[in-house]
Amino acid sequence: MKAVFLDGIVLGLQMGLLGVGLTLIYGLGGVLNLSHGQFAVLGAIVMARVLQHGASLWMAVPLGLLAAAAVAVLSDLTIMQPVYRLRGEARVLLGLLLMLGVGTIIDGYLEWKYPIEALNIRISGDPISIIGVPMRVGSLVASAIALAAGAALFVFLRYTTFGRATRSIIEDEEGARLCGINPALVRTLIFGLSGALAGLVAVSRAMTSPVISTAGVELTILALIVAVVGGLGSVSGAFVAGVLLGIVNTVSAFYIGTYITTIVLLAAAALTIVFRPAGILGRRA
Amino acid sequence: MAESAAMGSQSASGAATPHSPAAADPEALLRVESLSSGYLGEDVVLDVNLTVAAGEAVAVIGSNGAGKTTLLKTICGLIPTTAGETRFGSRRLTGLGAHRVARLGVAFVPAERHLFNTMSVEENLALGAYPHRPDPETLDSVFELFPRLGERRGQHAGTMSGGEQQMLAVGRALMSRPRLLILDEPTTGLAPVLASEAYATLGRLRGEGLTVLVAEQHVPLALSLADRAYVLDHGRVDLEGSSAELADNPEVRRAYLGIS
Numbered sequence A: 001m002k003a004v005f006l007d008g009i010v011l012g013l014q015m016g017l018l019g020v021g022l023t024l025i026y027g028l029g030g031v032l033n034l035s036h037g038q039f040a041v042l043g044a045i046v047m048a049r050v051l052q053h054g055a056s057l058w059m060a061v062p063l064g065l066l067a068a069a070a071v072a073v074l075s076d077l078t079i080m081q082p083v084y085r086l087r088g089e090a091r092v093l094l095g096l097l098l099m100l101g102v103g104t105i106i107d108g109y110l111e112w113k114y115p116i117e118a119l120n121i122r123i124s125g126d127p128i129s130i131i132g133v134p135m136r137v138g139s140l141v142a143s144a145i146a147l148a149a150g151a152a153l154f155v156f157l158r159y160t161t162f163g164r165a166t167r168s169i170i171e172d173e174e175g176a177r178l179c180g181i182n183p184a185l186v187r188t189l190i191f192g193l194s195g196a197l198a199g200l201v202a203v204s205r206a207m208t209s210p211v212i213s214t215a216g217v218e219l220t221i222l223a224l225i226v227a228v229v230g231g232l233g234s235v236s237g238a239f240v241a242g243v244l245l246g247i248v249n250t251v252s253a254f255y256i257g258t259y260i261t262t263i264v265l266l267a268a269a270a271l272t273i274v275f276r277p278a279g280i281l282g283r284r285a
Numbered sequence B: 001m002a003e004s005a006a007m008g009s010q011s012a013s014g015a016a017t018p019h020s021p022a023a024a025d026p027e028a029l030l031r032v033e034s035l036s037s038g039y040l041g042e043d044v045v046l047d048v049n050l051t052v053a054a055g056e057a058v059a060v061i062g063s064n065g066a067g068k069t070t071l072l073k074t075i076c077g078l079i080p081t082t083a084g085e086t087r088f089g090s091r092r093l094t095g096l097g098a099h100r101v102a103r104l105g106v107a108f109v110p111a112e113r114h115l116f117n118t119m120s121v122e123e124n125l126a127l128g129a130y131p132h133r134p135d136p137e138t139l140d141s142v143f144e145l146f147p148r149l150g151e152r153r154g155q156h157a158g159t160m161s162g163g164e165q166q167m168l169a170v171g172r173a174l175m176s177r178p179r180l181l182i183l184d185e186p187t188t189g190l191a192p193v194l195a196s197e198a199y200a201t202l203g204r205l206r207g208e209g210l211t212v213l214v215a216e217q218h219v220p221l222a223l224s225l226a227d228r229a230y231v232l233d234h235g236r237v238d239l240e241g242s243s244a245e246l247a248d249n250p251e252v253r254r255a256y257l258g259i260s
Helices: A002-029 A036-052 A057-077 A088-113 A137-159 A161-171 A173-178 A183-206 A216-230 A235-255 A258-275 B002-007 B068-075 B098-103 B121-128 B136-145 B147-151 B162-174 B192-207 B219-225 B243-248 B250-255
Strands: A128-130 A133-135 B030-039 B042-052 B057-061 B081-088 B106-109 B180-184 B211-216 B228-233 B236-242
Touching: A002 A036, A002 A133, A002 A137, A002 A161, A002 A183, A002 A216, A002 A235, A036 A057, A036 A088, A036 A183, A036 A216, A057 A088, A057 A183, A088 A216, A128 A137, A133 A137, A137 A161, A137 A183, A137 A235, A161 A173, A161 A183, A161 B121, A173 A183, A173 B098, A216 A235, A216 A258, A235 A258, B030 B068, B042 B057, B042 B068, B042 B081, B042 B228, B042 B236, B057 B068, B057 B219, B068 B081, B068 B106, B068 B180, B068 B211, B098 B106, B106 B162, B121 B162, B136 B147, B136 B162, B136 B192, B147 B162, B162 B180, B162 B192, B192 B211, B192 B219, B211 B219, B219 B243, B228 B243, B236 B243, B243 B250
Parallel strands: B057 B211, B057 B228, B106 B180, B180 B211
Antiparallel strands: A128 A133, B030 B042, B030 B081, B228 B236
């Protein structure tokens, strides 16, 4: 049981990081980025290709993150521009449809070009015992990456001027503009950051199980569930939701079966919307 | 015809009288020329001319729905201009986004305040200073003006009283060290005592040399602060002149001061 729980936390940290990227974009622009998982996979495949050319991880990872961030920024600057001119429901709908399209294109391209490509990062070392459970080094490094990214994001949002500006737009865009903050610029940069975070999820995940080129849709659905349970727009909520759902996922997979986990997670999201529409922490940012 | 012209902007115009030389000043800090704007293709503000000289306090008065808010929001770049233009010093504001207008030194305090409710007083103030480097002197001067904000610097804006939120909104605007402070109905939702206090504070800022443009329904308060005022009616400037002239104007007395 302890081992299942710990595995849940390992998975949960990755899911939290995945949800954070989605929730940031939603908070800033009202856009549900339904290609978030595909950004992650794109980064993973770039890393896998670079590694195959004999480069080191230190070379491959930054290039992969950069690729994911670049596609995200490009989406924001091109296909998302008409979306930002709309308001309310129309913006949300057009945004999610167009990003669904971007995701489908990335999926199609990767499946066509790299059907059997996968990112697999092996960290060597003997298992380390955590509260009596031997944990693989890969799992620990993966968790450390997710935790460090989460902490860095927290510090960025809370203590830096640009991070504060980001939160201010999530909270009140008109107020932010009156303070001299340019929402369009912040949105573009945060879109890029979100892409890089997606790439980082791929790195973290590849340390525990291979990230295959067709994993995009599954990751997007996970990100959506986590972001909804955390309360769309809430960064801390997404992280907490990720960890909780990771545990739920592993526990239900262990006791009921893997086939049921997606249903359980979707049910968690549905119940959240019914009973805590503002997310598990019940507040924004 | 002659009568209506007499009641129009000509007769009480500050520009035409020696009472307020500022209005005739071609070097006005803010110059609004033949401005029209509105929502969804329908203009609410029609052909408005308005100037504010450096160091001056100017009020825009008029009843609810006269177009005061739309006028101020257009000046600040929150609502697009449909005709005419706005200049600030030598810069053209028309066509700039609200964030760029703010960066040029025009601070706007909207009636709805638009504070960042889940952030602390300090974070709200820090965001007010976004275009500059953090500036402890300005922060100290805001805390000196509003000691209440200093006492509550860690409190979330959303949990404060209406009066405190108004102080924070003004404080946040001052953090940008503006050359022009524009306020829309600063007394919205405030009890009469707090409304008078708010105007006392504006009077103090004015005394320190800050240029102020304020839209206000509460006409006696507005005229007590302002050197000059414009009366807006159905989106047009109906009357303009020095505050003393307007306070004596029978139409203003009847319509806005409740004196017959």
